[in-house]
Amino acid sequence: MTMVATSDDTPVETAAPSTRRQPDRTALLLAPGVLWMLLFLVAPILMMVYVSFWTQTTFKIEPTLTLKSWVTFFSSDTYLGALWTTIRIWLIVLASTLLVGYPAALFVGLFVKNKTLSTALLVLCVIPFWTSFLIRVLAWRPMLGKEGAINMILMKIGVITQPIEVLLFSELSVIIGMTQIYCVFMVGPIAFMLGRIDPSVIEAAQDLGASFWRIFRTIILPLSMPGVVVGAIFVSVMVLGEFATSAALSGRKVNLLGNIIVTQVGSLKWAFAAVAGVVLTVLMGAVVAALLRVVDLKKEL
Amino acid sequence: MNASGIKLGLGLYTMLFIVFLYGPLAVLAILSFQTGPEGGPQFPIIEWSTYWYKHLFGLTPPSRIAPLPIEQALIRSLTLAVMTMIVSTVLGVTAAQAFRKKFRGSGVVFYLIVLGMMVPGVLVGLGMALVANTLGVDRHWWGTAFVLHVVYTFPFAFLVMLAIFNRFDPSVEEAAWSLGVTPTRTFRKITFPLIFPGVLSAMLFAFTLSYDEFSRTLFASGRDLTLPLAIYGTFSVEVHPNVFAFGVLTTLFSFALLGTYAVLMGLSVRRARRMAIQEDT
Numbered sequence: 001m002t003m004v005a006t007s008d009d010t011p012v013e014t015a016a017p018s019t020r021r022q023p024d025r026t027a028l029l030l031a032p033g034v035l036w037m038l039l040f041l042v043a044p045i046l047m048m049v050y051v052s053f054w055t056q057t058t059f060k061i062e063p064t065l066t067l068k069s070w071v072t073f074f075s076s077d078t079y080l081g082a083l084w085t086t087i088r089i090w091l092i093v094l095a096s097t098l099l100v101g102y103p104a105a106l107f108v109g110l111f112v113k114n115k116t117l118s119t120a121l122l123v124l125c126v127i128p129f130w131t132s133f134l135i136r137v138l139a140w141r142p143m144l145g146k147e148g149a150i151n152m153i154l155m156k157i158g159v160i161t162q163p164i165e166v167l168l169f170s171e172l173s174v175i176i177g178m179t180q181i182y183c184v185f186m187v188g189p190i191a192f193m194l195g196r197i198d199p200s201v202i203e204a205a206q207d208l209g210a211s212f213w214r215i216f217r218t219i220i221l222p223l224s225m226p227g228v229v230v231g232a233i234f235v236s237v238m239v240l241g242e243f244a245t246s247a248a249l250s251g252r253k254v255n256l257l258g259n260i261i262v263t264q265v266g267s268l269k270w271a272f273a274a275v276a277g278v279v280l281t282v283l284m285g286a287v288v289a290a291l292l293r294v295v296d297l298k299k300e301l
Numbered sequence: 302m303n304a305s306g307i308k309l310g311l312g313l314y315t316m317l318f319i320v321f322l323y324g325p326l327a328v329l330a331i332l333s334f335q336t337g338p339e340g341g342p343q344f345p346i347i348e349w350s351t352y353w354y355k356h357l358f359g360l361t362p363p364s365r366i367a368p369l370p371i372e373q374a375l376i377r378s379l380t381l382a383v384m385t386m387i388v389s390t391v392l393g394v395t396a397a398q399a400f401r402k403k404f405r406g407s408g409v410v411f412y413l414i415v416l417g418m419m420v421p422g423v424l425v426g427l428g429m430a431l432v433a434n435t436l437g438v439d440r441h442w443w444g445t446a447f448v449l450h451v452v453y454t455f456p457f458a459f460l461v462m463l464a465i466f467n468r469f470d471p472s473v474e475e476a477a478w479s480l481g482v483t484p485t486r487t488f489r490k491i492t493f494p495l496i497f498p499g500v501l502s503a504m505l506f507a508f509t510l511s512y513d514e515f516s517r518t519l520f521a522s523g524r525d526l527t528l529p530l531a532i533y534g535t536f537s538v539e540v541h542p543n544v545f546a547f548g549v550l551t552t553l554f555s556f557a558l559l560g561t562y563a564v565l566m567g568l569s570v571r572r573a574r575r576m577a578i579q580e581d582t
Contacts, residue, residue, distance in 0.1 A: 029399035030410060033392045033455065037413050040448040041420065044428025051431045104318040107311035121315065128322055130555040132513050134532045135548035139325035141540055142332050147343040149328045180321060212307055241421020244516065248536045258423045265520060270431060277427045284421070 048277045056271035069271040073279070079260065079272075083279060086257045089174065089246075090239045090287075096179045097235050098228065101186035105227070108187070109194030110220065122191065125184045133181070137248045140177045144168040144249075169251030177245045182238055186231035193227030194220065229295045236287045240280060257283075326552075333545035338364040342542050353546040366541050370531050377442055378512055378528040384443070385450040385511035390503045392451070393458025394496070401466050418456040422516030425449055430520045442522035449517040454510045458503035465499030497569050505562045509555065 055064040073079045104125075112118040128136060143149050144167040151163040166172055197220065205215045243258030257280045264273035332342055337352030338361070355361045359368055396414060400407065429449055433440050440446070473495070477487040493500075515529030526534065528551070535544050 026399045026402055026404050029395045033396040033414060033459070034410060036392060036448070036451060036455065037417055040429065041417050041425060041452045042413075044425055044432050045420070046428075047431045047435070048424065048428040051435075100318065100321070103311055104315045107308075107315045111308045111311055121319075124319055125322060128326060130509070130559060131326060131548065131552040132529060132532065134515060134529055134536075135329070135544075135551065136326065138532070138536070138540065138544060138548070139329040142328050142342050142344075142545075143325045145343060149324075149344060152344050180325070184322070206304075212304065237419055237421060241423050241516070243423060244533065244536070247533075258421075261423055261427055262519070265427065265430060270434065273427055274431060277424050280421075281424055 045281070048274045048281075051270055052274035052278050054271050054274075056269060059268065061270045069275045073272065073275045078255075079276065082255045082257050082260045082276075083283075085254060086240060086280075086283070089171070089178070089254070089256065090236060092175055093178045093182065093239050094232060094235055096175065097183040097186045098232070100179055101183040101231070102190060102228075105187045105190035105194060105224075106220070109191035109224075110197065118191075118195070122188070125187055129184070134244060134248075136181055137177055137245050140173065140180075140249055141168065144173050144176065168249065169253060171250065171254050173249040174246050174254050177249045178239060178242065181245065182235045185234040185238070186228075189230040189234070190224050190227035193224045197223050226295050229291050233288055233291050236291065237284060240284050240287065329545045330549050333542055333549050335542045337361070337542065338366055340542065342540050342545065353542040354550070356543045357546055357550070366543065369535070369543055369547060370526060371528065371547065374526045374528045374531045377525060381442055381447060381450065381527060382508045382512040384447055385454055386504050386507040389451045389455040389458045389507040390500060392455045393462050393503050393507075394500065396455075396459050397462030397466050400463060401469075401471070414459050415456050417452040422449075422453070422514070423520070425452060426517045426520030429517075433521070440521055440523045442518065442525055442527055446518045446522040446527075449521050450511045450514055453514060453517060454507035457506040457510065461503045461506060462496065462499050465496050469495060494573075498566060501562065501565055501569070505558070509558065 051061070052069060053065045053067065054069070055062045055066045056069055108118050108121045112121065141148070145151070146163045146165055146168065148168065150167060151160075154160045155163065167176075201219060202215060205219060210218075241258060243256055243262050246254040246256050246259055247262075257276050260276045261273045261280075264270075264276065331346070332344070333353055334349050334351065335342070335346055335353065336348040336350040337356060340347045340352075352361060356364075356366070356368060357371065396410075400411070426449065429445050430440065432438075433445050438445070473491055474487055477491050478484070482490070513529060515527070515533055518527050518530055519533065522530070532544065532547070
């Protein structure tokens with residue numbers, strides 16, 4: 001250990017001034033990050049709310065407050081249709097990620113006793129995230145297309161004679177793509193919660209003669225609920241803010257609120273884009289709040 | 302309970318699940334070796350070739366398929382990722398350092414920071430575009446898009462550093478302070494080497510997230526494309542296997558990055574162990 005700065009600082013730095021100085025130091029350390037977030041996260045969101053009340057003309061937008069854009073949004077079939085599509089796709093994807101992900105999480109979190117193996121399986125699930133998100137979305141095109149891998153395999157083994165055309169450029173392809181991309185966010189938290197279940201609880205239930213189904217219903221499922229809620233929050237926030245998957249796989253047949261925002265910004269209709277943005281924000285906030293109601297995360301984690 | 306039967310079933314299911322995760326990527330990788338320029342992005346493989354890889358680098362004779370505009374985009378994406386990595390790591394370390402002391406309003410600040418990774422890119426991107434539009438500021442990848450990238454990656458760096466500081470023994474620092482070492486020097490000589498693995502992880506997170514980020518960039522950058530935007534541009538047109546070849550290359554790049562991280566991490570762990578041994582003797 002080197003001995004330095006014995007002469008300059010020691011007399012001044014006694015206990016009393018350093019405790020008094022502490023709040024200043026904390027504020028100083030926090031200031032850059034907090035300022036950054038206020039300027040570049042909070043301000044833009046507030047701006048979005050503000051602009052949604054501006055007056056939109058064909059090419060210009062003026063800061064005269066009006067409710068016109070809101071009225072247009074809620075009386076237009078296109079916008080309301082997009083809102084409804086967003087909610088529908090979100091619910092379907094939420095259910096499908098849970099259905100697809102839960103059994104895998106059950107195996108990784110509860111049935112694999114070997115720590116190395118369960119870590120390896122989780123890592124295996126995470127590796128695809130090292131590929132660009134857009135490439136992973138795009139990878140579904142050669143899978144689902146009319147001459148795609150799935151149709152080819154199904155025709156080879158003789159399940160179908162005609163290629164299934166509805167696989168690509170439909171709502172189904174968007175749901176399949178989103179399920180694959182987001183289900184890992186469901187698997188992770190659930191596997192984590194399942195891994196924390198005390199094995200002796202399950203053994204006790206087994207010794208008392210409970211069937212697997214009963215153990216699952218009364219022990220495993222309730223104890224994994226915080227994981228399900230955390231996973232559901234991840235998946236919900238990401239699916240509700242989506243526009244790329246539907247742009248790539250639906251052939252413009254599926255228009256989510258995100259797609260509406262992209263097109264409105266593209267045609268410089270800022271006020272309409274802002275209204276769609278605020279609607280999306282409110283929807284997301286309501287979903288997250290509702291999910292947090294289901295389980296008190298602070299208590300459970 | 303027929304646990305072994307259920308275990309077998311779930312094991313098989315998990316294998317299928319992993320095939321589900323990897324299948325599309327495998328198909329994409331196979332199809333990137335399709336012959337060109339007449340071979341399309343579907344089976345069967347007419348002939349195995351590396352045509353589309355050469356096409357990416359402009360090594361093929363001109364054909365009706367325009368090359369991806371990746372050269373400039375790659376430079377921009379890498380620059381942006383490095384800038385984001387540096388700023389968000391510094392912000393993450395300083396903010397997490399502040400959180401080691403209890404202070405009033407820490408809950409609010411915590412949620413404010415974490416909000417950055419939760420709010421979808423569409424919303425922040427749109428908000429930033431509106432702000433820039435109102436203020437009359439031009440949107441650029443190195444300006445408006447860059448600050449949004451930091452908004453997105455800074456929370457990750459912050460959480461990683463928070464986790465590191467939680468397991469950090471403050472008595473070493475206190476020992477240095479009580480010996481009269483200045484806070485700055487203590488940080489450089491004691492704190493930083495101890496938290497280095499965390500810093501490395503934070504940097505890795507920030508770099509890869511920024512390198513892949515596109516929804517914020519789509520709204521907040523101007524005419525100049527970054528790599529993800531170049532890929533996004535191909536969504537609306539016919540896809541050729543050159544995009545697939547590009548996908549394979551960028552995946553390899555990510556793995557190289559992960560490998561570098563693993564090596565650096567291993568070195569730092571080994572160094573820490575050697576120092577511990579020296580202290581013991």
